[in-house]
Amino acid sequence: MAPKHPPRAGRGDRDLEVNPIFTREPLTVPRYRLPAGEMEPSTAYQLVHDELMLDGNARLNLATFVSTWAEPEARLLMAECADKNMIDKDEYPRTAELELRCVHMLARLWNAEDPRRAVGCSTTGSSEASMLGGLALKRRWRERRRTAGEPADRPNLVMGVNVQICWEKFANYFEVEPRYVPMEGDRHHLGAREAVELCDENTIGVVAVLGSTFDGSYEPVADIAAALDDLQARTGLDVPIHVDGASGAMIAPFLDPDLLWDFRLPRVASINTSGHKYGLVMPGVGWALWRDEDALPDDLVFHVNYLGGDMPTFALNFSRPGAQVVAQYYNFLRLGFDGYRRVQQGCRDVATRLAAEIGRLGPYELLTGGDELPVFVFRVRGDAAGFTVYDVSAGLRELGWLVPAYSFPENRTDLDVLRVVVRNGLGHDLADLFMDGLHRVTSRLRSHEHAPRDPREDGGFAHGAEPKKVRARQV
Numbered sequence: 001m002a003p004k005h006p007p008r009a010g011r012g013d014r015d016l017e018v019n020p021i022f023t024r025e026p027l028t029v030p031r032y033r034l035p036a037g038e039m040e041p042s043t044a045y046q047l048v049h050d051e052l053m054l055d056g057n058a059r060l061n062l063a064t065f066v067s068t069w070a071e072p073e074a075r076l077l078m079a080e081c082a083d084k085n086m087i088d089k090d091e092y093p094r095t096a097e098l099e100l101r102c103v104h105m106l107a108r109l110w111n112a113e114d115p116r117r118a119v120g121c122s123t124t125g126s127s128e129a130s131m132l133g134g135l136a137l138k139r140r141w142r143e144r145r146r147t148a149g150e151p152a153d154r155p156n157l158v159m160g161v162n163v164q165i166c167w168e169k170f171a172n173y174f175e176v177e178p179r180y181v182p183m184e185g186d187r188h189h190l191g192a193r194e195a196v197e198l199c200d201e202n203t204i205g206v207v208a209v210l211g212s213t214f215d216g217s218y219e220p221v222a223d224i225a226a227a228l229d230d231l232q233a234r235t236g237l238d239v240p241i242h243v244d245g246a247s248g249a250m251i252a253p254f255l256d257p258d259l260l261w262d263f264r265l266p267r268v269a270s271i272n273t274s275g276h277k278y279g280l281v282m283p284g285v286g287w288a289l290w291r292d293e294d295a296l297p298d299d300l301v302f303h304v305n306y307l308g309g310d311m312p313t314f315a316l317n318f319s320r321p322g323a324q325v326v327a328q329y330y331n332f333l334r335l336g337f338d339g340y341r342r343v344q345q346g347c348r349d350v351a352t353r354l355a356a357e358i359g360r361l362g363p364y365e366l367l368t369g370g371d372e373l374p375v376f377v378f379r380v381r382g383d384a385a386g387f388t389v390y391d392v393s394a395g396l397r398e399l400g401w402l403v404p405a406y407s408f409p410e411n412r413t414d415l416d417v418l419r420v421v422v423r424n425g426l427g428h429d430l431a432d433l434f435m436d437g438l439h440r441v442t443s444r445l446r447s448h449e450h451a452p453r454d455p456r457e458d459g460g461f462a463h464g465a466e467p468k469k470v471r472a473r474q475v
């Protein structure tokens with residue numbers, strides 16, 4: 001937890017030293033105490049700047065899904081809007097209007113039946129958007145139960161064990177029983193039959209992930225919807241779907257227009273995405289949309305003053321930066337449909353090419369090929385090359401590349417993988433350099449005797465693909 005700052009051996013609570021080249025006082029400042037007095041802005045800047053040099057290079061971070069590159073004009077707009085608070089709709093009516101335009105654009109992109117009836121909002125990311133989606137499902141379920149005179153105290157949510165950690169948080173924070181469908185054999189995400197088998201009268205909804213964090217694969221949303229239609233025909237249970245499209249909701253509309261996953265499926269009540277992933281904005285913006293007002297219970301919505309009128313809001317935060325929303329609008333305007341299609345196609349081309357080349361190297365086996373999300377995972381072949389994915393991850397890190405290695409959840413804990421996320425900014429040239437690096441690491445590992453690495457030390461951060469606290473339910 002953040003407040004702890006363990007004194008390191010030898011360094012302890014020692015002050016930070018200021019480079020004497022500045023010939024300014026103070027020459028040291030406390031590390032963990034508020035300094036007693038002031039210092040020159042340039043001195044403070046240099047101190048902070050220098051300390052941050054040891055952060056990884058964001059562009060070489062192939063672990064994250066979040067944008068690490070933006071056009072200078074987008075950065076400029078963000079700097080210009082750094083002082084705007086998203087909640088001050090009355091004070092910054094144009095920023096509020098741009099948010100609204102983005103919601104309408106997304107409603108059309110996701111094929112809402114009547115885009116003018118769709119409702120939605122910006123959030124800090126998909127995590128907050130998922131909480132809002134989950135809360136709406138829970139509230140609607142409770143209303144249905146109460147109207148029917150049935151108990152409404154044991155809600156559950158059905159999802160694959162591969163869901164991102166935000167769904168585990170939702171279940172924990174808002175007291176909903178998480179029902180995880182485990183992986184089985186080569187099924188590494190939610191299956192339609194398995195989802196339906198876990199549904200009952202207390203199920204508030206099913207979460208389908210468009211673009212699993214574990215392997216970049218799309219879950220079969222249309223099949224899940226069809227299986228739930230069948231469940232309703234058989235039993236009367238009407239279970240809505242929330243699509244977690246954190247990554248995929250900004251990929252599929254451009255690259256897979258015929259794939260049915262969005263509001264074209266009547267069972268899809270709500271969708272979230274991360275504006276800061278394939279929406280191409282720098283971190284922190286997400287979006288949550290509901291197909292119509294019926295899908296978002298009015299008693300969850302609060303009202304703020306807007307131009308003397310009334311503006312509905314649904315959010316966990318109050319104050320929040322407006323700059324990212326402005327940058328999202330900028331990107332929509334700047335790229336248009338075709339620009340997004342070309343950027344995403346570029347990512348998919350790089351991902352599928354890299355995956356194919358890695359598959360040909362010899363010791364690696366692909367689990368996914370980068371043809372859904374531009375994300376793929378691979379493992380070291382079973383016939384033991386004499387090294388592990390953790391060795392590869394550590395070797396790549398020595399060259400500056402951040403590629404996480406992690407193991408799959410229960411039932412497939414035998415699977416240890418490396419994951420590469422291709423984002424805007426990782427072009428073919430950088431991809432070539434990455435392949436050179438992987439070649440070097442691989443041949444070194446093949447030729448040397450070495451002690452295998454410990455996954456706990458060398459796997460790196462799995463970005464949401466961590467093991468769940470609650471065991472998956474067997475179906």
Ligand SMILES: *Cc1c(COP(=O)(O)O)cnc(C)c1O
Binds near residue numbers: 127209212245286
């Ligand atoms: C990244 C991710 C999230 C969390 O999104 P943030 O925008 O980082 O809060 C949720 N679900 C999926 C599938 C993701 O990939």
